[in-house]
Each structure stands twice: as C-alpha cells, then as structure tokens.
Amino acid sequence: MAEKKMSFEEALARLEEIVGEMDSGKAELDKLLELFEEGTTLVRKCKKELDNAEKKIKLVTEDGETDFPPMK
Amino acid sequence: MERQIISVTELNLYIKAKLDGDPLLSGLLVRGEISNFKRYSSGHCYFTLKDAGGAVRAVMFNSSAQRLKFDPTDGMRVIAGGRASVYERDGQYQLYITSLEPEGVGALHLAYEQLKEKLAGEGLFDESIKKPVPRYPKRIGVITSPTGAAVRDIINIAGRRFPLAEICVYPAVVQGEGSVPTLLAGLEYFGFTSPADVIIIGRGGGSIEDLWSFNSEDLARKIRSSPVPVISAVGHETDFTICDFAADMRAPTPSAAAECATPDKSEIITLLSSQSAHMRKAVQRRVDIMRERLERVSSSNMMKNPMNFIDDRRIYLDTLSEKIVAGAQAGIENKRLSLRGVAAALGALNPLAVLSRGYGAVFSGSGSLIKSTDDIKIGETLKIKISDGEIDAAVTGKRHKGGKNNG
Incomplete structure (x- = not known):
C-alpha cells in the first residue's frame, strides 16, 4: 500500500475507518x-508528522513564491 | 437716470456675475429632498432639490457624480454642497453640486446598505451557496497587507495550530485607491493560478473609510466566483463589510480567521491518542470475548472428562441392549405360551394324546385297532401303543363286560 503518499487528512480518514471497522466487531481476529497494526502505524505517523512539521510561510512575489521575510 | 437697454444674454451674464461674485453662494451647503433625479449617459446628474416651501434645480457633473458612494434616489433627503449660479441659456439659476451626502446617515453607510440590499437580493449572500471550509488545509492563502498586524496574527496562530499547512501570503493593498484590484488579483491567484485549500482575506481594524475597499461589489462577486472557500476577516468584531457577507465564512478578526481555517494540533493529538486507545480496547474486547467462549467450551463436562461421556454412553448402551434382550425374550415367551395353548387345544383332539395320561391303544397283529373283545382271539398277538412306544403282547384270556366269557 502506498502509505507514504497518504495525506494527513487521508490518514485521519483511514484511521476513523479502521476504528469504525474494529468497533463493529465484525472483523475476524x-x-x-x-x-x-495499520491503525497504530497511522497514529504514530500522524503524531510524528504533526510534531515534526515546521511552519512553511511563503510570500507571492513577481518572481513566484519566496520565503516570507522574518517578522519583527 | 436714463435707462440702458441690454440684451437677454447681457442680463443673464450680469446676474451670473452677481451670483458668482457672492462668496456665500460659492460655498453652499443646502438641505433638501431629491426629486426628478436623472442620470444621463454622459454621467451628469440632473435633479430638483426641494423642501416644503420651494424647489431649486440642481446639476452634478460626471466628475463629481463618479465619486458618489451611493445611488441618489427620489425622496432621499440630502445635504448638497456646491455653488449657486446661472445657466445663461435658460436664464435659470441652479445649484452646481460637487458633493452629496445623505442626511442623517453618512454616504458610505448608505452606499453600504444599498449594495448589501442589492447583492442580498441577487442571492449572493445565501447560506445555501456557501462552501464548507476544509478541516485539514494543506495550503492557506492569505490576502492582506504583508506588513500589518493582521498577517502576523494569522501566521502565528495558523502556524501554531496546524504547522502542516503551508501559509502563503498574497501582498495586497488593503485601503485606499487601487486596493480593490490587488484584492481581486489575490483571489484570482489563490482561486485559479496557484490554488489554495482555503483563502483568508482581510485586514486589521480601521475607520469605515479604511475598510471601504472591502465593501466593493467587484470583490463580493469575485469571492462568490472563487472555487476555493473564502474566510473574510475585516477589522474588528463589530465591523461588518460586504466582503464578510459574500464570503463563505466570516471571522470577527484576522486571528479568528486563522482559527477557523485550521484544526488545533493539540486537539488532533488528543483525538489520535483516544483512537489509539479505542483500537486497543477493541482488540482487548475481542480477545476477552473469545477467551470467555473458549473458557465456556473447555469447562463443559465433555471437555473436562471425555471418558464420562463415553461411560455414560456405554451404560446407556447396556441398558438399551438389556432392554432389547428382555424384550425379545418376552416376545419369544409370549409366542411359546400361545403356541402351548394352541398345542394343548390340538392335543385334546389327538387320540394319541390320551396315551400320555397312562392309557394304551391296542392293535391286532394286522394293525387294526381293537375296540371289542370280539376283535381278538386268545393266543393272538397284540401290539399295545403307549405314550413312549409299543409293547408286543399275547392274548391269554378275555372277558367281555357284563361277565360274558368268550375265551
């Protein structure tokens, strides 16, 4: 499965799906x-992504998007 | 004094000069009610200003009319600024108006109310056409001044709450001449050129004039045509602009807009932890249920002592087989008894049966049954049949019943 490509929102949605399926009690052991296992991996991945995320701030200029100058 | 004859034109010019020379008349502010308002294709506006006691004609040339923030209409009470002068061709004096203010409310306020009513009438503010703001934006487009407090608040709050999102600032002019085109360009950029997931458009607080660009009709329409949801955050909580009404969501301040556009990181982490615990519980619950089932099965008699089961069956089998044997015997006995009954009945009819009671049947040597003493002679040999065989005998004498002796 292409888990690397999964966006944060998709990961959360998948996680909700997993929890729902596990809750239904229909799945075989x-x-x-x-x-x-999949859910736990997703939780870890999401948490890590959140913790490691750094603010990305851009400014639109005539040359395209550049880094936003530091604010005073 | 000799009276001088002058032309009409000269009269009009004279009166015009009189009026134009009066400093009071060149800087008038006149209160009145608009009637017969007409705007020509040239852009010049012609109308009559009147009150209970009189009326005066008025003209507002395109250059002044263009700056009007509201649409003058008949019946509107206004304060007109301008000068009184004469239109020589008609010989009529009129007001040359350069400014028009609605009486009571400000022009800007009136213009705002008029535009709001117009766009609301078109359904531009309908809740049903508003797009939902995504929960987890990847890219947040911010259209505001790159140097104001608003951009700083948005970057700080959005960045802290949801650092996964990229924040991109489109530097716009947020007040004064030329500001609206930059706001429109920002919407074009984040809506089409380089789409964001959500757009925040706004500025910090200011006077109604400062916020005026956000009451632009073009801006309202551009917001509604944006494929990307727009959050409007103009001024303070108490400031309402057309932009706020047209936007998919109105935030009271730029900081609040940043909160509306982002989920809270700590809330997500709490959610993740609770889901993690939830999953663990689901597995635990299932294991418990299965263990209980296993327990129940393994604690049954059958599993605990399988020999008991076999023994039970063996005993039962014994009982059954005994019953079968007994049943069979009883059946045979029954048959035997009834057979004996039949045999006895038969035996009563069998002449030989009497032999078993100790009687014998006597036959002559030739085998005929002797029934009378007359059937034999002395010296003849006899056969006597008894129950278990025959006896050979000889007749040594014979006596006939009744004493008659035949021998």
Whole structure:
C-alpha cells in the first residue's frame, strides 16, 4: 500500500475507518489484529508528522513564491 | 437716470456675475429632498432639490457624480454642497453640486446598505451557496497587507495550530485607491493560478473609510466566483463589510480567521491518542470475548472428562441392549405360551394324546385297532401303543363286560 503518499487528512480518514471497522466487531481476529497494526502505524505517523512539521510561510512575489521575510 | 437697454444674454451674464461674485453662494451647503433625479449617459446628474416651501434645480457633473458612494434616489433627503449660479441659456439659476451626502446617515453607510440590499437580493449572500471550509488545509492563502498586524496574527496562530499547512501570503493593498484590484488579483491567484485549500482575506481594524475597499461589489462577486472557500476577516468584531457577507465564512478578526481555517494540533493529538486507545480496547474486547467462549467450551463436562461421556454412553448402551434382550425374550415367551395353548387345544383332539395320561391303544397283529373283545382271539398277538412306544403282547384270556366269557 502506498502509505507514504497518504495525506494527513487521508490518514485521519483511514484511521476513523479502521476504528469504525474494529468497533463493529465484525472483523475476524486475524483481520482485527491487522487493522490494529495499520491503525497504530497511522497514529504514530500522524503524531510524528504533526510534531515534526515546521511552519512553511511563503510570500507571492513577481518572481513566484519566496520565503516570507522574518517578522519583527 | 436714463435707462440702458441690454440684451437677454447681457442680463443673464450680469446676474451670473452677481451670483458668482457672492462668496456665500460659492460655498453652499443646502438641505433638501431629491426629486426628478436623472442620470444621463454622459454621467451628469440632473435633479430638483426641494423642501416644503420651494424647489431649486440642481446639476452634478460626471466628475463629481463618479465619486458618489451611493445611488441618489427620489425622496432621499440630502445635504448638497456646491455653488449657486446661472445657466445663461435658460436664464435659470441652479445649484452646481460637487458633493452629496445623505442626511442623517453618512454616504458610505448608505452606499453600504444599498449594495448589501442589492447583492442580498441577487442571492449572493445565501447560506445555501456557501462552501464548507476544509478541516485539514494543506495550503492557506492569505490576502492582506504583508506588513500589518493582521498577517502576523494569522501566521502565528495558523502556524501554531496546524504547522502542516503551508501559509502563503498574497501582498495586497488593503485601503485606499487601487486596493480593490490587488484584492481581486489575490483571489484570482489563490482561486485559479496557484490554488489554495482555503483563502483568508482581510485586514486589521480601521475607520469605515479604511475598510471601504472591502465593501466593493467587484470583490463580493469575485469571492462568490472563487472555487476555493473564502474566510473574510475585516477589522474588528463589530465591523461588518460586504466582503464578510459574500464570503463563505466570516471571522470577527484576522486571528479568528486563522482559527477557523485550521484544526488545533493539540486537539488532533488528543483525538489520535483516544483512537489509539479505542483500537486497543477493541482488540482487548475481542480477545476477552473469545477467551470467555473458549473458557465456556473447555469447562463443559465433555471437555473436562471425555471418558464420562463415553461411560455414560456405554451404560446407556447396556441398558438399551438389556432392554432389547428382555424384550425379545418376552416376545419369544409370549409366542411359546400361545403356541402351548394352541398345542394343548390340538392335543385334546389327538387320540394319541390320551396315551400320555397312562392309557394304551391296542392293535391286532394286522394293525387294526381293537375296540371289542370280539376283535381278538386268545393266543393272538397284540401290539399295545403307549405314550413312549409299543409293547408286543399275547392274548391269554378275555372277558367281555357284563361277565360274558368268550375265551
């Protein structure tokens, strides 16, 4: 699965889906554990992404988008 | 004094000169009500100003009319600024108006109310056409002054709450001449050229004149044509602009707009943790249920002592087989009894049966049954049949019943 490409929002949506499926109690135990592993990985990934994210601030100029000058 | 004859033109010019020379008349402010308002294609406006006691004709040339922030209409009470002069061709004096203010409310306010009513009438502010603001934007387009307090607030708050989003600032002029085109260009940029997921357009607080650019009709229409949802954040909480009404969401301040555009990082982390716990619980719950099922199965008699089960079956089998044997025997006995009954009945009819009671049947040597003493002679040999065989005998004498002796 192309988990690397998943956007933050998609990851959250998938996580909600996983939790929903696990809650339904319909999944076989094997599948349940598989979901648990996928979900746990997603949680870790999302948290890490949030923690490591740095503000990206751009300014539109005639030459395109450049870094926003530091503010006083 | 000899009276001088003058032309009409000379009279009009004379009166015009009189009026134009009066400093009071060159800087008038006249209160009145507009009637017969007409705007020509040249842009010049002609109307009558009147009150209860009189009327005066008025003209407002295009150069002044262009600067009007509102649409003058008949019946509107106004304060007109200008000068009184004469139109020589008609010989009529009139007001040459350079400024027009609605009486009571300011011109800007009136213009705002008029535009608001017009656009609302077109359905431009309908809640039903408003686009939802995405929860997790990847790119936030900010259209505002790059040096104001507003941009600083937005960058700080949006960046702190959701650092995953890229914030891109389109430097706009947010007040005065030429500001509207930069705001429109910003919307074009984030709506089409380099689309954002959500747009924040706004500025910090100021006077109604400072915020005036955000009451532009063009801006309102551009916002509505944007494929990207727009959050409007103009001035303070108490300031309302046309831009606010046209936008998909109105934020009371630029800081609030940044909050509307971003989810809170700490809330997401809380959500992630709770989902993580939720998943663990779901697995635990399932394991518990399965363990309980296993427990129930393994604690059953069958699993605990399988021999019991077999023993039980064996005993049952024994019982059954005994019953079958007993049943069979009883059946056979029954048959036997009924057979015996039949045999007895038959035996009663069988002449030989009587032999078993100790009787014997006597036959002559030739095998005929002897029924009378007359059937034999002394010396003859006899066969006596008894129940278990025959006896050979000889007749040594015979006596006939009744004492008659035949031997």
